[in-house]
Amino acid sequence: MEATDLVCLRCIHLRENRGGCDAFPDGIPWEITSGDNEHLIPLEGQGNDIVFEEGEPQEDLEEEDEDDN
Numbered sequence: 001m002e003a004t005d006l007v008c009l010r011c012i013h014l015r016e017n018r019g020g021c022d023a024f025p026d027g028i029p030w031e032i033t034s035g036d037n038e039h040l041i042p043l044e045g046q047g048n049d050i051v052f053e054e055g056e057p058q059e060d061l062e063e064e065d066e067d068d069n
Helices: 058-068
Strands: none
Touching: none
């Protein structure tokens, strides 16, 4: 799998600037970043129920709104 195919890059929960994502703020697990798991259901022990949702990362949208103010 190429980095351009990474499911995280198409997820609204990605936190490009802060790192990680809303589901994994301390870092996205290898089984997801490797492409072995598309994160359609929560991982065992994840600690929340956030899963992949296709769309533009919301962190970027929030920053654009702040810049407009």
